Amino acid sequence: MTIKSATEPPNQTRIEQDLIGEQAVPASAWYGIQTQRAQQNFDITGLPISHFPELVRGLAMVKAAAARANHQLGLLTDDKAEAIQQACSDLIRGDYHEQFIVDLIQGGAGTSSNMNANEVIANIGLVKMGYEKGEYRHLHPNNDINRSQSTNDVYPTAARLAIIFAAQSLKTVISDLQHSLAAKGQEFADILKMGRTQMQDAVPMTLGQEFAAFSADLSVENGRLDEACQQLCEVNLGGTAIGTGINAPNGYAHLAVNELADISGLPVSLAPNLIAASADMGAFVTFSSTLKRLAIKLSKLSNDLRLLSSGPRTGLGEINLPAVQPGSSIMPGKVNPVIPEAMNQTAFQVMGTDMTVTLAAEAGQLQLNAMEPLIIFNLLNNCRMLEKSIRMLDELCIRGITANKDRCAQHVEQSIGIVTALVPHIGYDNASRIAGRALLTGQGVAELVKQEQLLTDEQLAEILSPKAMLQSA
Known part of the structure; x- marks a missing residue:
């Protein structure tokens, strides 16, 4: 297939129609009228779907899997199936992400996100087929892109994929931080210092043991994330509106999920009860709790680093944190532990939004939870914040820590x-x-x-x- 030129003069529009009526959509836009209405209605976070590329990729993978399944079942012609899959491949590769403009927080249980994907994929596919954007009689956002689907199975399935993808990047920086702490443990292995309990002198230990313990404390966190991701691999794709599979043909659900596993490379499987799975937020709650557990450990580590480096002359002063910026606008020479402080604040955000996720998960009614967008936003945002903050802590703080050996020895002698x-x-x-x-x-x-x-x-x-x-x- 060849892509027809999609260059339009500036300020040109096309007229599209939906249930509410007609609207002019920018001719250059790859999205359509429903996406535009959602952008007009929801201006809450200032962050569009494209802020999290993992979510765009997840939506594209679900749509590609659905197209494959529908094609095999004879519900899509060869040219439509090929156009949809090529459009989805473009999105998975990273193209057109700027066209996902709907705010991450939205009413409708994710319908606006689903329609954003449907319209973008339809218009990319239309151009690939040789038509103009908006000529939906040839490739329709609902009839073709959304065939055998509902927002209520597409959106949570795509979100699960997105969170799993985000978790993999998070795992990488956790491992890096753990290794850096272990390296400091070896570097400081011979430096005797006082251990402390309840902020009081306890018994001697080495600074190396202290940092080795920091490393060990993080050593199990990637395993916990893997366990949480395993729960997210169980999806309700094929359940359509409420889990009964209405408008989806027999065999579609298993076929679509198998195709999704092939496209995503993840061990996704069909939930045993799709009605239950459509309303259940348990896997998201578990993942949020896992992030909170990690955040608590990182905050405790940051607290300890600030204490151990305190002073430096009138505090513990047993370690030196790298100086990354001046610490005061009034006190010359002051250098603050700004990197651990920033890590603390990220941890507090994660801990607080775990309660937000809990409340949103509890707020579901009957066969659906309309608060899913809030859950997904917080989980993806927390993964992003933790990933960036952990990398910051590792590269700008841990790797540059030095020990005050004499100060450590002095504390032991005086204790x-x-x-x-x-x-x-x-x-x-x-x-x-x-x-x-x-x-x-x-x-x-x-x-x-x-x-x-x-x-x-x-x-x-x-x-x-x-x-x-x-x-x-």
Whole structure:
């Protein structure tokens, strides 16, 4: 097929008609009247569907799978099926995404998003077939592009694909961050410092152990994302309006889902009960919860980095974060931990919108949840924010962290927490008394033990050596 020239003079329009009436649509637009009405009605986030290319790709994959299935069942002619699939291939490749102009938050349970896809695909297909945009008698957005479908099975299926695609990019940056933290764990393996519980001195550890623990804490998160994505692979495509499959021929659902698996490369499968699947938001809730779990861990990591680098002279000051920008408009020389702070804020956004997703999922009634657009917007946006923030944290902060070895050693020497290591040797009562005297006088634990001749210098050196204190770690 050849593509007919689609260049129109500026300010030219074409007239299209729908249930509501007629409207002039820009002649240059690949979308149609229903998309234009939705753009006029919904100006909420300022973010169109095209803001998330994964969603455009998901919609195109669903439409291509449906066209294949309809063609095999004799419901689409060869030329229509070929035009639709070529148009979908263009979208999957990344072309025409700017034509997806509907706001991500919209009424109608995603109908406007579905029609945006139907109209764009129809017009691309028409031009490929040698017709003008808007000549829908030759390739119709509803009769052909949307054949055997409803928004209520197309939109949630496309959204599931989009979220899975977004999760793969997120997994990559999680792995990168985990490896960077592990590398710091090795770099700082020999630096002794104090561990702390409840913001108080506890017992010694190494800075390397601290960073290795940060890495280990993230090591299971990609597995959790995989588990959540597995739930998203169960789709209701073929259920049409409410899951009964009205207007779809026998065999269409299984055929369409098989084609979708082939096109997407994902192990999608047909839900066992399409009526239940059409109303159920459980998989989205699980995915949101998984993002929240990740966000909590990242926020805790950021909190710890800010504490460990605090001061630097009057705080803990055990590590140095890379200086990426001046920290104050009034205090010269001040450098703030802006990268962990930004990561914290992303985490708070994810935690908060998990409640939004929860409320939207609960708001479904009977055979449909009309709040799906809000759910999809938040999940895709959270994936995007987390991906960018994690990359920022890794590249602009973690990889450039350095240790203040002397400060770490000073904290160990001055800490009362090392008295714990003496308990097996001098008894709990003696250790408690020594700790109390140390707090009262400001003297060191080792100094007081020597004064009371509870242990010899050699015994103290052996007990308080890094090897002895960390032997069970």
